[in-house]
Amino acid sequence: MIPGHFTYHRPASMADAIKLLSDLGEEARPLAGGHSLIPMMKLRLATPEHLIDLHAVEGLKGIRQEGDNIVIGAMTTQHELLASDVIASSLPILRETALLIADPQVRYRGTIGGNVANGDPGNDMPALMMTLGATYRLEGPDGVREEAAGDFYQGAYFTSLEPGEILTAVSVPAQPPGHGYAYEKLKRKIGDYATAAAAVVLTMSGGKVATCSIGLTNLSETPLLAEDAARAVIGTVLDDASLKRAAEAAITIMSPAGDGRGPVEYRKHVGGIMVERALKRAAARAA
Amino acid sequence: MATQAKKTQVSMKVNGVEVDGLVEPRTLLVHFIRENLQLTGTHIGCETTHCGACTVDIDGLSVKSCTMFAVQADGSEITTIEGIANADGTLSALQEGFRQMHGLQCGFCTPGMITRAHRLLQENPDPTEEEIRFGIAGNLCRCTGYQNIVRAIQYAAAKINGTEFQEAAE
Ligand code: FES
């Protein structure tokens, strides 16, 4: 399993990377951690003629607080997310999710930028970013723009990235102290993509759900925000009836593929269960 | 598609020795290590980033060398299984642990297991059994059922920490 021929570029600045990407056009791909792209290249499902390795580009790594947001450089690895105190205290759901991604070796190399920008419906971070209301920083030949995670995903491996653009950072609103969170992921084995997964962040007030946001992974061509499901639990004490309503509302928007992870009906069924479990666990954690 | 790509010069430090070579950009690091450097201790199992047999240590991180291009490792410091033994050639604590605890049967996964466990113990010198299992989740073994691999790593941790190796109660 040897990839096809390509020319390797290792620009040292963002300006050079963007210039290369726009000059070389369709046949060029940025290379981040490479743990999605290189396996695809070995299978010849991806045959880029040029790889633009982003590892030498200055300023693409790191986690910092900017006002109410946590800004994470695109080349920050899952391993670095796990080691970050800022993430552990302000965005603990990112830590919980990163621990469920692949395995240690992959987490040392795999980056948050690659995970969210690739548009792979199996990746875990995109649904989480939608749940958290994150925005992506996209830099291209025409300058910089910010795009909401919720507007970014258009189909499997199809995003709103324009030709020549590179995703350089994600900006995630820090969650308030006392919020509850959970990422529930059903997988066949450790390291696998989700059969179904649900992300929940919520706040409670007087025993009732005050705010709630629910995201779904690998249950459609794109990550999904289950807005009706979230509405079904706001104002409730998360009794069984409202949990059921939330699961049912989430199931109506799911359209998973029937594949090695199970037939469609099964994946929707367990998708509903992931929603219920994530809601319960998030509520139990909320102060 | 580009038919031929120019070869590039790469140099890196492998097991303490400066090495260099000419590679196509598409040359995977594992092939560079096995074929150019003739260090065949690093194995190729699945070639699909699953099994971890190809694990090496690059700049302090465990990496599946089948999922990285050799050009990307230019300038890095790499430890392969051939660089794990003590400087005087005696077995390292991990190697001794695998031998004492029967941490291998066919041995195919062993180079990856040991290089991975080497990094795990640097990061977490006194791991619990659960931490060991989670820490080697990227390495598959088709023979041992993992029990003795976990014991081997516990043995090594105890030896490095100067504590007594406690055989877990069955
Ligand atoms: S050969 Fe690299 S992970 Fe299996």
Ligand code: FES
């Ligand atoms: S000892 Fe045979 S694969 Fe592990």
